[in-house]
Amino acid sequence: MARTSEFQLIERFTSAFRLEGPGVVAGPGDDCALTRPRPGHLLVSKVDQVVEGVHFGAAFRPEEIGHKALAVALSDLAAAGAEARWFLVAIALREGLSPAFVGAVARGMARLAARANATLIGGNFTAAAQLSIAVTALGEVRPEHALRRSGARPGDRLFVSGVLGEAALGVRLLAAGRPRRPGPAARAQLTPEPRVRLGPIAGRHASAAVDVSDGLLQDLGHLCARSGVGATIHAAALPLGREVAALGAEGLRLALTGGEDYELLLAVPPARAAALRRAAARIGETLTEIGVVDEAPGLRVLDEARRPLPVPARRGWEHFRA
Amino acid sequence: MARTSEFQLIERFTSAFRLEGPGVVAGPGDDCALTRPRPGHLLVSKVDQVVEGVHFGAAFRPEEIGHKALAVALSDLAAAGAEARWFLVAIALREGLSPAFVGAVARGMARLAARANATLIGGNFTAAAQLSIAVTALGEVRPEHALRRSGARPGDRLFVSGVLGEAALGVRLLAAGRPRRPGPAARAQLTPEPRVRLGPIAGRHASAAVDVSDGLLQDLGHLCARSGVGATIHAAALPLGREVAALGAEGLRLALTGGEDYELLLAVPPARAAALRRAAARIGETLTEIGVVDEAPGLRVLDEARRPLPVPARRGWEHFRA
Numbered sequence: 001m002a003r004t005s006e007f008q009l010i011e012r013f014t015s016a017f018r019l020e021g022p023g024v025v026a027g028p029g030d031d032c033a034l035t036r037p038r039p040g041h042l043l044v045s046k047v048d049q050v051v052e053g054v055h056f057g058a059a060f061r062p063e064e065i066g067h068k069a070l071a072v073a074l075s076d077l078a079a080a081g082a083e084a085r086w087f088l089v090a091i092a093l094r095e096g097l098s099p100a101f102v103g104a105v106a107r108g109m110a111r112l113a114a115r116a117n118a119t120l121i122g123g124n125f126t127a128a129a130q131l132s133i134a135v136t137a138l139g140e141v142r143p144e145h146a147l148r149r150s151g152a153r154p155g156d157r158l159f160v161s162g163v164l165g166e167a168a169l170g171v172r173l174l175a176a177g178r179p180r181r182p183g184p185a186a187r188a189q190l191t192p193e194p195r196v197r198l199g200p201i202a203g204r205h206a207s208a209a210v211d212v213s214d215g216l217l218q219d220l221g222h223l224c225a226r227s228g229v230g231a232t233i234h235a236a237a238l239p240l241g242r243e244v245a246a247l248g249a250e251g252l253r254l255a256l257t258g259g260e261d262y263e264l265l266l267a268v269p270p271a272r273a274a275a276l277r278r279a280a281a282r283i284g285e286t287l288t289e290i291g292v293v294d295e296a297p298g299l300r301v302l303d304e305a306r307r308p309l310p311v312p313a314r315r316g317w318e319h320f321r322a
Numbered sequence: 323m324a325r326t327s328e329f330q331l332i333e334r335f336t337s338a339f340r341l342e343g344p345g346v347v348a349g350p351g352d353d354c355a356l357t358r359p360r361p362g363h364l365l366v367s368k369v370d371q372v373v374e375g376v377h378f379g380a381a382f383r384p385e386e387i388g389h390k391a392l393a394v395a396l397s398d399l400a401a402a403g404a405e406a407r408w409f410l411v412a413i414a415l416r417e418g419l420s421p422a423f424v425g426a427v428a429r430g431m432a433r434l435a436a437r438a439n440a441t442l443i444g445g446n447f448t449a450a451a452q453l454s455i456a457v458t459a460l461g462e463v464r465p466e467h468a469l470r471r472s473g474a475r476p477g478d479r480l481f482v483s484g485v486l487g488e489a490a491l492g493v494r495l496l497a498a499g500r501p502r503r504p505g506p507a508a509r510a511q512l513t514p515e516p517r518v519r520l521g522p523i524a525g526r527h528a529s530a531a532v533d534v535s536d537g538l539l540q541d542l543g544h545l546c547a548r549s550g551v552g553a554t555i556h557a558a559a560l561p562l563g564r565e566v567a568a569l570g571a572e573g574l575r576l577a578l579t580g581g582e583d584y585e586l587l588l589a590v591p592p593a594r595a596a597a598l599r600r601a602a603a604r605i606g607e608t609l610t611e612i613g614v615v616d617e618a619p620g621l622r623v624l625d626e627a628r629r630p631l632p633v634p635a636r637r638g639w640e641h642f643r644a
Contacts, residue, residue: 025364029548030470031533032368032402032461037359042347045443046354047410047458051450080354088369090412090456121367128373130451134412136369136458139354148352211353226351 009125012099013091016106021119023085033121035086041140044082048073052094052131059174062101063108064190065133070109072213073137074116075194075262079211081147081203082139084118084196089135092128105133108191116196145203152208152227152267156293159206159276161195161263161285163188164216165244165251168258185243192262198285199264205276206266215257217299217311219265224299227267232300233291235309256301257312267293331447334421335413338428343441345407355443357408363462366404370395374416374453381496384423385430386512387455392431394535395459396438397516397584401533403469403525404461406440406518411457414450427455430513438518467525474530474549474589476617481528481598481609483517483585485510486538487566487573490580507565514584520607521586527598528588537579539621539633541587546621549589554622555613557631578623579634589615 010028019027025034037043050056050069060068070087077084089109093102113120118137170189173179179186194211202209210223216233224231235252244251266287268276273289280287294300301309332350341349347356359365372378372391382390392409399406411431415424435442440459492511495501501508516533524531532545538555546553557574566573588609590598595611602609616622623631 025465025468026470030402030472031398031531032366032404034402034463034468034470035365035367037363037365039361041359043357043359043365043460044354045357045408045410045458045460047412047444047446047456049412049414049446049448049456051414051448053451054449076353080352080356082354086367088367088458090369090371090458092371092373092414092452092454122369124369124371124456126371126373126454127376128452128454129375130414132414132448132450132454134369134371134446134456136367136410136412138365138367141356143347146347146356148348148356150352209353 006125008099009102012103013106014120016103016110017113017120019120024119024121027121028123033086033088035121038140040142042143042146044077044080044139044141045136046073046076047134047136048076049132049134057174059178060190062104066105066108067112067191069133069135070112071192071194071262073135074118074196075211075213077137077139078195078199079147079209079264080141081145081199081209082141083200084116084137084139086119086121086138087135088121089123089133091123092126092130092132094129094131097131141203145200147203147206147209149208149210149223149226152223152229152293154229154293154295156207156267156269157273157289158231158291158293159266159268159287160212160239160290161198161287163239163241164212164261164263165254165258166241167192167260168254169244183243184241189260192260194262195264195285197283198280201279201283202264202266202276205272206268208267210265212261212263212265213259215259216265217256221299223265223267230294230297230299231291232294232302234302236304237288237290239288253312328447330421331424334425335428336442338425338432339435339442341442346441346443349443350445355410357443360462362464364465364468366399366402366461366463367458368395368398369456369458370398371454371456379496381500382512384426388427388430389434389513391455391457392434393514393516393584395457396440396518397533397535399459399461400517400521401469401531401586402463403467403521403531404463405522406438406459406461408441408443408460409457410443411445411455413445414448414452414454416451416453419453463525467522469525469528469531471530471532471545471548474545474551474615476551476615478529478589478591478615479595479611480553480613480615481588481590482534482561482612483520483607483609485561485563486534486583486585487576487580488563489514489582490576491566505565506563511582514582516584517586517607519605520602523601523605524586524588524598527594528590530589532587534583534585534587535581537581538587539578542621545587545589546619552616552619552621553613554616554624556624558626559610559612561610575634
């Protein structure tokens with residue numbers, strides 16, 4: 001990529017953002033960003049990446065690509081109980097994408113960044129054959145509030161934020177072309193909303209957390225494997241979006257295995273459940289109790305009569321079955 | 323990418339690294355990495371990216387790809403005067419690249435990481451049409467030792483580490499195919515050595531720094547523009563590798579504009595120059611004085627008789643000409 005063009009792209013991209021922010025000593029423009037960590041906190045870091053044709057397709061507007069690229073990384077910070085602080089963006093840009101496209105990507109990202117109190121501090125542009133955006137999100141958490149996958153204990157209640165299965169249904173709906181007015185499922189796929197305010201609240205109450213990016217069962221499997229426990233899920237308790245619920249058994253399958261929900265799955269000691277619910281309600285977040293952590297390894301999904309349902313076969317899932 | 327395959331790739335990749343390191347509370351395997359910042363330090367962060375066909379080609383062994391991906395990010399930390407601490411890696415992997423390939427990339431990266439005292443703390447794999455690796459390097463520096471581009475003052479001496487022009491010559495040599503025993507120029511292109519030990523020393527003496535990644539004149543132009551100064555370079559003083567010097571005027575052009583040197587360019591107050599030289603010599607690093615910072619804007623390149631040489635025309639260069 002010609003240097004002049006690269007500078008124009010950087011200018012186009014960064015101009016969408018408010019570059020001053022708490023703790024920022026030097027942002028874009030120097031060799032490195034310099035930021036001031038808050039005393040008594042851990043640094044929480046995560047890199048995630050979205051690739052054209054893999055994580056977003058022709059139905060996406062550039063603003064939505066920018067939103068999603070940041071959202072998937074912020075979701076992980078929330079799952080660690082962390083507050084988002086700063087982020088860096090590496091963009092591989094294929095030929096034919098205009099500065100206006102880059103500006104629109106930046107605007108979508110900047111709107112989410114503002115809501116999440118996250119400041120852009122650095123980035124990199126390179127030429128490539130395929131558009132991809134890697135976001136490194138940096139957050140902070142007090143050590144005693146940091147959530148990991150390994151903290152779940154038998155008896156902990158399992159809670160999930162928001163609704164499940166919509167983003168996976170959204171992929172199907174968008175495959176037929178972008179609707180004039182995308183419904184909730186399509187929007188869940190286009191502009192997933194990371195639970196940035198819920199994360200730090202969860203950090204004060206939960207014993208373990210994971211973000212539901214690979215499908216509820218997959219991610220619950222990760223959490224259980226890391227914690228050395230099992231879990232029981234009540235299918236009838238799962239929060240499904242209206243379009244997902246209307247699909248019946250297929251909707252349940254999407255909710256269990258669909259992926260890209262970017263909701264938080266929390267293991268919560270029973271004594272903390274009520275306080276967590278209240279704190280979540282105060283910021284307008286929905287939490288649904290969907291099951292319990294067991295001593296026995298493996299995952300069980302029960303129907304309303306508490307009869308075991310077959311756990312869906314899905315690639316990767318076997319990896320975590322007891 | 324199938325999940326099972328992704329887990330195998332992660333295992334293959336991470337197994338090349340020593341995952342415990344100073345300040346690491348949680349590394350790969352959780353939603354986020356957790357690290358403990360050192361009190362009294364700034365966090366220094368930088369994302370950089372290498373793309374197949376752009377930053378490396380068929381002549382590169384996978385170990386060299388891994389080395390280079392980390393080297394380019396560590397070079398920026400050094401230019402900020404920072405010590406490397408941790409890093410995250412996002413890999414977009416095209417089909418047909420084997421787990422053995424991924425393991426070899428990781429080994430090349432791990433060897434450099436060990437020398438730089440940098441610990442892998444997280445990453446992400448995704449499928450793509452083209453291989454690319456984005457590395458986010460995290461370092462620390464005391465505020466009083468942080469180097470930026472904006473600190474150069476008239477009268478500061480300009481120093482550069484190592485030699486210039488070799489990596490650009492290496493591109494040409496490697497275009498003809500990988501030699502059986504790559505010489506210094508080819509090696510400078512394949513495995514550039516970031517000045518990770520020199521960076522923190524420079525932080526104690528220099529007033530400004532930039533890493534020479536885009537070509538000496540380009541990067542000096544950045545430094546001068548940010549500092550509101552100009553500079554004079556003595557062509558005869560430039561440290562050229564033997565293969566570069568043998569090219570005469572073309573070698574000088576490569577040294578001035580070639581790019582990918584990953585050397586440090588430092589502006590140093592005259593009173594600090596001797597101490598910096600001594601400290602660099604103690605760790606076996608070469609520093610060459612190549613010119614001086616001027617009050618008058620613009621860059622001047624002088625020959626041995628102090629006659630001005632034409633500044634090479636090069637895209638992007640005009641951007642910074644006075």
